[in-house]
Amino acid sequence: MAHDVLLSVDHLTVKYGQHIAVADVSFNIHRHDFLAIIGANGSGKTTLIKTMLNLKTPQSGSITRQPNLRVGYLPQNFNLEDKSFPATVYEIVSMGLINQKVFPKRLNKNDRFLIENALQEVNIFPLKDQRIGHLSGGQQQRVLLARALVSSPDILIMDEPTSALDQSMRQQFFTLIDHLNKNHGVTIVLITHDLAAAGDYVQRVLYMDQRLMFDDTFEAFCENPQLSPFIHTHPPHPKEARDD
Ligand SMILES: Nc1ncnc2c1ncn2[C@@H]1O[C@H](COP(=O)(O)OP(=O)(O)OP(=O)(O)O)[C@@H](O)[C@H]1O
Ligand SMILES: [Mg+2]
Incomplete structure (x- = not known):
């Protein structure tokens, strides 16, 4: 190759x-x-x-x-209709790392650094504690992008x-x-x-x-x-x- x-x-x-x-x-x-x-x-x-x-x-x-x-993926037809979906922006983005970790599933200091970087990269850091269901479609799409980016694809x-x-x-x-x-x-x-x-x-x-x-x-x-x-x-x- x-x-x-x-x-x-x-x-x-x-x-x-x-x-x-x-x-x-x-x-x-x-x-x-x-x-x-x-x-x-x-x-x-x-x-x-x-x-x-x-x-x-x-x-x-x-x-x-x-x-x-390392491959990041944004699937088709992500559309969060449920406004009360309980996860925050930060939690959704952290899933990009947790998915890769078989064990343990606790976030360490380096993980938190990577998550904050990804949030900043797509300009949603100020939204990190908001519930994903409360965001606009464009903001939600950025959250998914940050989740894909957090593992440095x-x-x-x-x-x-x-x-x-x-x-x-x-x-x-x-x-x-x-x-x-x-x-x-x-x-x-x-x-x-x-x-x-x-x-x-x-x-x-x-x-x-x-x-x-x-x-x-x-x-x-x-x-x-x-x-x-x-x-x-x-x-x-x-x-x-x-x-x-
Ligand atoms: N789970 C499935 N079971 C059976 N057939 C499927 C399935 N998923 C897709 N197909 C069929 O396979 C073909 C290709 O579908 P695919 O979803 O890959 O197309 P696409 O180019 O992504 O279309 P779109 O632009 O609508 O997203 C279509 O004929 C579709 O009906
Ligand atoms: Mg398709």
Whole structure:
């Protein structure tokens, strides 16, 4: 495995029963990449990253990670409706460390330092004692980001992190991700329906339709007459109105 390849996907096929969700997909993720995975609803994006995270077993093909690779993950459809959910921001972020510790589960001084750093990194330190259910969608998303960052991941995989955010919150979120990529060297893998907003930051685009239909730079994607309309016309979700 080349030294700057963090994760390699090789001829990956993933099924649910007889249904093929991901078909013969191959690509490499390099250190410092900022890549977007796009594609219509049901095109296999979430299945692909779940398999990359070992949450799903492939039918055939393989995933190879660099040894000791630390991966942070923001799952799709996190939406905390329950305002009385008892955990505080600090507790949620600390779970990013506790999940990794088999035993003991007590936080030590270094853990607390890491948690405070992560809270500051995403500008939510003043909210640390608030209950997560009392926060706005954008703030909740930052809490999840801090939870993913607390274990200092080499690579951050996010599944539609901005779908519940309004336009200005989206921009703020992408600016923050970009900062992590440029200044902290975090490799970014972003599933998004919002390439128009993310386009200022994305370096590379993977377009999925079960198979990997396209894998090249953002510029090459925009210049491709068959694909570039996707940037402007793809609806975020079937039920939502198109914004073009
Ligand atoms: N748990 C499951 N059981 C059976 N089929 C599933 C399951 N999860 C996903 N699928 C199917 O696998 C295919 C790929 O789904 P996946 O969720 O990976 O797509 P996606 O690109 O992430 O879609 P979206 O943009 O809507 O999030 C779809 O046809 C979907 O219906
Ligand atoms: Mg999905």
